[in-house]
Amino acid sequence: MTTVGILFDLLLATFIVLLAWRALAAAMLYQAAIFFIAFGLAMALAWARMGAPDVALAEAAIGAGLLGVLLIDSLAAFSRGRQSREAPKGNMTGAPTADPGGRRPKSRAALATAVAAGVAFTVVWIAAVARMPDGGGLTAAADASMADSGVEHPVTAVLLNFRGYDTWLEVGVLLLAMLGIFCAVGRTGFERERRPAVNDLLIDWLTRALVPLMVLVSGYILWLGKSDPGGAFQSGVILGAAGILLRIAGFRAFGHLPVWAWKTGLVFGFALFLAVGVAALPAGRAFLEYPAESAGAWILVVETACALSIAFTLLAFFVCLNAAGEREAEAQHRNAD
């Protein structure tokens, strides 16, 4: 590695720790959210520097993009609720009484927990690195089987073929998270009419221009997973982001679909993955073992289904939480009246 490379890495590492600290210690929740987004982007850069562009893509899209949108949207709903609560106390103009970020409660216990967790993680991490097998573990075995995997990109081969089990369960984890949100805030906000939330020509035009491009990029990244960094998760996140953009700009974004269709969309990827895995059993193959000659086609089918479901799930995260936030703000407003 060159001197410039080492300098850059040191700078990046310091920057990441600093951003993490600022995200935890920021006085305003709004600042904390912004620092968290910057932290996600810096992490994506770090993954790219470590030669893991697949992870970098996912981190940038989920860690910085999607989580950032969820955080800021929640904060907006939170401060709307707070404003209407505080409105009757003197400030009759209805103007915001405080910074929209909201001052966060100071908690020494939280800080101590964070530091303790950090120390514990470092200890475990050092122990894990010390036990790392020489010669890269299973890398040689994976490389030797690449010809049978049906794809050319090793990461995709491991994720969708050699360790398809893990990926299937990961899609299941997303589904579980969705169920958790259903339990916590209810199945709300899916069906809705077109409503220009921001009555604004430019936002409207921008959305119309960007969304087709995002769908195109999403398909491209899905297809690219065969031979280069890319695949179902990255593709699904971009597609989901296109849906979120549509919702924010006031479009219906599948708002005409009934709730059962949404549910089907959420489960589709997980169910199809499972069906493909089980279909291998009667033929005498192991669970999720594709026939070697058509493995590439099976992987593409499974990845496409998963990308669609991931997009639906991420959009549903936003839709549910956004609707819950709005409901909360309305309830606060009624109480204030």
Added chain:
Amino acid sequence: MSAADWATVAFGVAGAFFFLGGTLGLLRFPDLFCRLHALTKADNLGLGCLIAGLLFQADSLAAGLKLLLIWALALLAGSSTCYAIGRHALTRSGSARKGGGR
């Protein structure tokens, strides 16, 4: 170093200058609208210069066009968010000079 490399260096330095200026403006300018102005100049000109520099290193026409596409998308996103933030600040504060000041 070839002439193309020198061109890359020149454009890269120019890009870095605009980013530095933009950052300085973001930190030092008095209110939100001035800061937005500084920020978008860094995005437009700084990134534009960097892309122009990288164009001299592009292997193929397709790679060059992708670089230009990145710049166009950043321009589109940058100016639109700038507009959205500015509009939000205007409607909130009711006057152009109050919004965003510390």
